[in-house]
Amino acid sequence: MIIGNATNHIQQFKELIKLHNHYESNDTSSQRALAFASAAWHLIEWVLKETNPKPSSKQLEEFRKTLYSKCPYLEMMHDITNTNKHRYLSNPKSNLSVVRKQGSIFTGAFSNAFGGDSLILEMENCVKMKFVDVANQILCFWLTYYREVLNIPDDKLTIKMDDYFI
Template sequence: MTNHTFGINSSEDKFRAVLEEYNEYLQDAANTRKALSLATNTWHILDWVFKEFPGVHGFTDPDHRKAFGQFRESLYPNCEALKLLHDIANGSKHMTLDTGREKSEISTTEEHKGTSDNTFDYTFDISRLEINMNDGSTLYFEDEIKKAITFFKGYFKGELGVTI
């Protein structure tokens, strides 16, 4: 196996890099480029964990893709934001998601350009990245990525014995 990761060699390294990226994103939370990169890198932590810890949670199907899918599905009930990250990461990679490949109920995403300074909260018209859901509700990328980061901190400590 060859390594093409510039010194990021473990899922712990990957998560630490994501945490750095997350902190940079928070300084400019309405930046689409930073959000898409962060969504993609956060989503791919699952690939790293599954590769580094084979059979994690007992998913050892000889069909690696099936086992990996089962692993991911087992985590969704603990962090619904992972479904959003799946769709955003894959949608940004492939431009669209094929029907039936979606994991979440995202209708559209959009960059909202606000009129108020971003030192205010969502009750003001601030710039933000919105995730519009099929049920008509709106989620904010900043909130959802925070849920995923919080989940992974607990997951690494509780399931993998790695304190970050």
């Protein structure tokens, strides 16, 4: 998945930041949440394929598992993204059971047909989380990963207002 004009994983990360900010400006927008979820999950492949240009499917799966262990919320982004794409999820990664807007339940793709104050992620164990909180945790994870694992300096991760458009 290519977002904007990204040609490398750093540009894709900057697009994720933009999508996060765009979502936060209207955190009841299921369309914006879905765009963020998809970009957050697909960034895994962007990073791996630039650090290992021809990864095997086993290497990709191992890399995903490594990142999932550091940020389990990425598993939720997998489930949300693939449910939206395929309607049904045959191989869930998380124990996410329902995505809900206030007063409404939907288990497939997000829809603008529902109104409410926030998007809620409900787990099989009945734990509930706001999508905005999960999105914040994912963005923090990726920022830390870029800084500490990939050793990318902050000036390379900064978005200039000139480049900011959504």
